[in-house]
Amino acid sequence: MRRPNYFKIGLFVLSAAAILVLAIVAFGVGALFEKQVIVETYFTTSVQGLDIGSPVKFRGVQVGQVREMSVVRLAYPTRHRYVLVRMSLKKQAFLGTGEQVTRAEIRREVDAGLRMRLSFQGVTGAAYIEVDYLDPERNQALEIDWQPQYPYIPAAPSIITRITDAVDGILRNLDKLNIEGIATGLQETLSTLNRTLQQADIAAIGSQAEMLLKELRQTNGQLAAKLESLRVEPLLAQADATLDQIGGLAQRAEAPLQDFLQSSAQASQNLNLLLEQLNSSNDLPASISHLRQVLTRLDRLLYSQQDEIETTLQNMQEMSENFRSLSEEARENPSGVLFGAPPPRRSPGGER
Numbered sequence: 001m002r003r004p005n006y007f008k009i010g011l012f013v014l015s016a017a018a019i020l021v022l023a024i025v026a027f028g029v030g031a032l033f034e035k036q037v038i039v040e041t042y043f044t045t046s047v048q049g050l051d052i053g054s055p056v057k058f059r060g061v062q063v064g065q066v067r068e069m070s071v072v073r074l075a076y077p078t079r080h081r082y083v084l085v086r087m088s089l090k091k092q093a094f095l096g097t098g099e100q101v102t103r104a105e106i107r108r109e110v111d112a113g114l115r116m117r118l119s120f121q122g123v124t125g126a127a128y129i130e131v132d133y134l135d136p137e138r139n140q141a142l143e144i145d146w147q148p149q150y151p152y153i154p155a156a157p158s159i160i161t162r163i164t165d166a167v168d169g170i171l172r173n174l175d176k177l178n179i180e181g182i183a184t185g186l187q188e189t190l191s192t193l194n195r196t197l198q199q200a201d202i203a204a205i206g207s208q209a210e211m212l213l214k215e216l217r218q219t220n221g222q223l224a225a226k227l228e229s230l231r232v233e234p235l236l237a238q239a240d241a242t243l244d245q246i247g248g249l250a251q252r253a254e255a256p257l258q259d260f261l262q263s264s265a266q267a268s269q270n271l272n273l274l275l276e277q278l279n280s281s282n283d284l285p286a287s288i289s290h291l292r293q294v295l296t297r298l299d300r301l302l303y304s305q306q307d308e309i310e311t312t313l314q315n316m317q318e319m320s321e322n323f324r325s326l327s328e329e330a331r332e333n334p335s336g337v338l339f340g341a342p343p344p345r346r347s348p349g350g351e352r
Contacts (some may be wrong), residue, residue, distance in 0.1 A: 035091045037101045041129075041155045042072055042142055049127030050118065056087050056129040057119075062158065064089035066129065076146040085116075086150060087129060093245040107153040115139050115156040125336035 047069070057065035068086040075084055091101050113133040120127050134156050140155035
């Protein structure tokens with residue numbers, strides 16, 4: 001049996017250990033010497049599930065880890081009973097690329113809505129710190145009466161805390177409701193409605209409704225018969241023909257009247273010219289002068305009545321159009337023209 005070579009075994013073990021150390025240094029030296037910034041926040045609720053080393057994530061990406069957890073009264077002289085959580089954040093991945101992160105830079109991010117809140121991973125219940133930008137008006141910073149040792153980033157209520165508060169508010173409102181009184185009032189209302197239905201003579205109401213429908217059918221039939229007996233269609237046709245005749249007469253009379261007015265004005269001008277010629281001859285008696293005055297008056301009369309004649313023609317045209325509109329309305333709705341608009345609709349048992 002060949003004896004093992006312990007020298008080779010030892011050399012192999014030492015080589016493996018050296019490779020392992022080199023790998024750890026190669027992969028961990030970056031994180032070891034990576035520049036980080038220490039910040040702190042305060043919670044007013046339980047941080048159960050959060051431990052030292054728990055990740056700090058910015059929208060799902062890990063940017064740091066929890067370094068210290070304590071009660072704030074153990075670190076600062078205060079009366080507040082907050083929970084103190086200090087974290088180390090990767091400076092370049094989250095808060096800028098400068099050599100140092102100042103409190104002023106962090107204060108600007110806080111004013112822009114930078115907040116910390118407690119979150120949980122799935123169904124395992126492992127807690128972590130979530131960093132995000134929220135509405136600063138709805139997530140105000142806590143009141144503190146000390147100077148924080150590290151830059152302070154306010155905390156926001158977690159989603160579970162908000163849901164719990166909302167459920168508590170609903171339960172408190174339900175406790176304020178008089179459920180027993182509401183149930184009693186509803187039962188009394190149902191009892192009153194049941195008694196009303198029992199006292200009402202449903203059969204009599206149904207009979208009266210049926211009689212009312214029969215009367216309405218009879219009235220409708222009588223109205224139809226009345227309209228048919230009036231022979232509205234021939235009357236409408238005659239009225240339409242009469243309106244056409246009136247319109248044609250007005251159109252035919254308009255042109256002769258205009259010609260008459262123009263001819264009268266022209267004749268008056270010709271007579272005036274003739275009188276001027278005769279008057280210059282000094283051969284006619286004084287009656288010619290009187291005739292001239294009469295013609296002048298006639299000219300003025302025709303000129304002054306010209307607008308009234310045109311207005312009369314326009315009125316005749318409007319009257320013809322009104323008759324035509326009445327004829328069309330009577331053709332489309334004869335009952336409305338003869339009997340007027342129907343009475344307002346009334347609901348059974350409603351107010352007049």
